[in-house]
Every structure is written in C-alpha cells, then in structure tokens.
Amino acid sequence: MRLLIVDDEKLIRDVIKTYAETENYETVEAENGLEALEIVQNQKIDLIILDIMMPKMDGMTFLEEIKKTQNIPVIILSARNEEYDKLRGFDLGTDDYLTKPFSPKELLARIKAILKRSGKMTPDNYEYKGLKIDYPGHAVYIDGKEIKLTLKEYELLCYFVTNENIALSRNQLLNKIWGYDFFGDDRTIDTHVKMLRNNLGPYRNLITTVRGVGYKFVVNENE
Amino acid sequence: MRLLIVDDEKLIRDVIKTYAETENYETVEAENGLEALEIVQNQKIDLIILDIMMPKMDGMTFLEEIKKTQNIPVIILSARNEEYDKLRGFDLGTDDYLTKPFSPKELLARIKAILKRSGKMTPDNYEYKGLKIDYPGHAVYIDGKEIKLTLKEYELLCYFVTNENIALSRNQLLNKIWGYDFFGDDRTIDTHVKMLRNNLGPYRNLITTVRGVGYKFVVNENE
DNA sequence: TTTTTTTGTGAAGTGTTTGTGAAAAAAAGT
C-alpha cells in the first residue's frame, strides 16, 4: 500500500510519513505538483495526500491533471481559511479533505476509511482451494502445509493473485515486481515462474502461459 | 466473552448474534444508546459492536459517554456514505470500524483481532509453552528459570510476542524499538536477534528469519 | 514438413543477505 505525500513543507511530510509507517504504509514524497505528477505516472500509488497550496504547480491543477487519466483517491489538505471555491468539483465520493491543523490520528482514520472504501485495503490473507497466502506472515500454505518461497517467488505469487484471470506481460511483471529500474533480461521471469510452479506442486497449473505475452493466474470463478 | 450488540435494527442484531454464537461468544443486545449505556454500567462487557446511526441516543454520543469511564474496545458500524467527521476522536488503538454492508466473516475476524489485541494490552504476562514473560517484573523465564536479557533483547522479545506470526521488517523493528530518531545500521538488529536467540536456548527457533524482509516470531496456533 | 519463434528447464556464475565472532564505542556501575 503506497501513499504519495505532496506538500511543500518537509516537516508536514515527515509527520505524515512517520504516522503512515506505523500502519505499514509505504510512502513516497513530492514537494510540488510537477514532482507529484511524475511520480504518479511512473509508480503504483494507491492514495494521494495532497496539500492544496504549493509553489510551481498547485494542488488543484495537479488534481485536475491526475483525474483526467487515473482514479486514485485523494485526501486534500487545506488551511482553515482557504477559499472553499477551490474545492469545487472535487469528488466527494472517492476523495476526502482535512483542514490544517489536523490530528495525525484523524488522518490515519481517513486513510483507512478511503482505502477500505475504494476496495484497496489488502485483506490479510488469500485463499483458493488449498492454496493460502498469509500476507502478514509472508507465508504460503498448500493444503495446510507451509511451502518455502523466496522473496521474488512470493512477490510474484502475490501479484498474480491480485490479478486473477488477467494476462500479465513480462514487462508488467518486471515493472511491478522488479521495479522500473531493472534493466535485466525478460527471461529471468520465466525462471522464477518455473520455480514458483515447482513450489506450487499440485497448483502449478494455476499459472498458465499466454504465448507471445506473458503469464496468467487462472482460477475458476464458479465454485 | 460477552459482546454487546447495539443497533436499532433487530435483523442486524440477529445476524450478528447468530454468527457470534458460532464462535461461542455470549451476546447482549441493545436497541439504542440509552439502553446500551445501562447494560454497560451493570454488566461485564468485553466488546461493543455499535451502529453509529440510532434513535434516542446515537452511537457517537454513547461512545463519548462510555469512553469517559471505561475502556471497552468498540467496533463501529456505519453506512457507507456517512460523514467521516463523526469518526473524530475514535481511538485507532483499541477500536475498529466497518462500513455496512459488511460480511459476517469480516466482522468475526475483527472481533477476534480486537479481543486478541486488547487481551494482550492488559495482562501482565505472556506464556507460550515454557517461555514466560513477566511484564511488570521485566523478567523472562524459560521452563521456570529466569534468563537474563539486556534491555534491547527484552524489548525485542516483547515486540516479537505481541506480533506473533507477523513478518517484521528491520525498519519496523528499528522504528518501534529504537525509535524514529535512530539513524544507525540495519544490521544492528541482526546482532541483537543473534543474542536473543542464544538466550532463548531451546526456544531459539521461535524467531525465524524471513529472507529479504526481516524476522518473524512463529508460534503454533493450534494447541 | 520444415523453419522460425517462443517457452521450459537444468546448471553455472554472480551477487546479495544473513550468521557470527570480535572489536570499538557508549553507557552504567563502582
């Protein structure tokens, strides 16, 4: 769960970051709208905490840009005396706002609420037939018995599971799991898929290969 | 274990009651805040499941009343579109909330989690097999014999046992035990884990390493 | 069928992470 914190004051960013980390959210920071825009376009961000008043590109402009292409929930921070006209056209359904000064606890409550509402709250485990993933424990079980996966295998499985029945290209997998700064070979994935399949034993065929594209985690919706 | 269910809709109370009873929780019901208040004052209640929107005395008012004198954990139920302002002042540490409609399974999971969490906040000792922690006494016993731990080792152990079966990253451990203002080396943890393991003797393998992440305190749930 | 492309896989090489003993630094006790 990655939060993007956009505020020109480092102090505020730090406070938010600190509290967010107690809840195990990853955080990314940006000082202004331009910086934020670049981050949003290149990274997977689940929620944005946005100060309206900022230099370079202000929050509202940034917001308009973002909403054109993506649907990331936003929590808007604004000073108490700010013009509320500016808050016009901001989507109360997915977004929320908070006036400064705010209590960190309240912010956390909002974050939780929004993530839950947008269905992005990671449930703490996944289960399909005898395959079970315990996210907090970083553990995977097959028919009740734990199987040892390496980090990459685990991450791969998690990503597959959260994208059931969707064909994932090697590039996509590389970007999401290895990071956009990985410049290695595509085929590395094949090897990891091989290992993962081996470790999945009876469930190895849940991972199907999509020729010319990549792989797909297939589960039978009915029953 | 007694749960108080506060909701004006009998149907919802019944559903919750039914599910709660499958887990062998006793249940008490109240239709509104006033009724609930009386029950709380006269009976031992371990957890309250509270609908925010109710006639007579609404959930928030009731909550404020309760929190003045008692520290019973609360799970708050609220409709999806309710104003989040109302959630102000609700204690993220002990409480939780859920938006309607919710799955009974999820509610049960929350109940379990909260009871476990709050059950751990009060008791003054921890015990698993022959490993015992006496919190007030800052002492740890193995098979009845005290083992001497340094402060950091003790804190580390405490943090591990309050997070059983959860993989803890080095950063998390650093933040929680050393504090956010520690800018030293990650690997310091490794050394402390090493020493803690040594001191735990026969229980040294309760601390497993989660490669690429950190460490995990593993206990067998069953038995 | 033959050729080409793509994927599966074993194995080797490379790099990273962790365990550990010991030294250095810091804190506490005397």
Added chain:
DNA sequence: ACTTTTTTTCACAAACACTTCACAAAAAAA
C-alpha cells in the same frame, strides 16, 4: 577514573537468491 556491561559497528564466511546462458521442447508460421 576505572571497570563492567551493553550497544553498535565491522569483517568475513556461509548460505541462499538471482540472473544468465545454453539447449531442449513446444507452438506457430512458412
């Protein structure tokens, strides 16, 4: 001030994970 204990850092070995490569197998194209 000196000793003792605790905490942190460091260095190196060992274990493990990751990547690459080469070739086999399979699928698609010609």
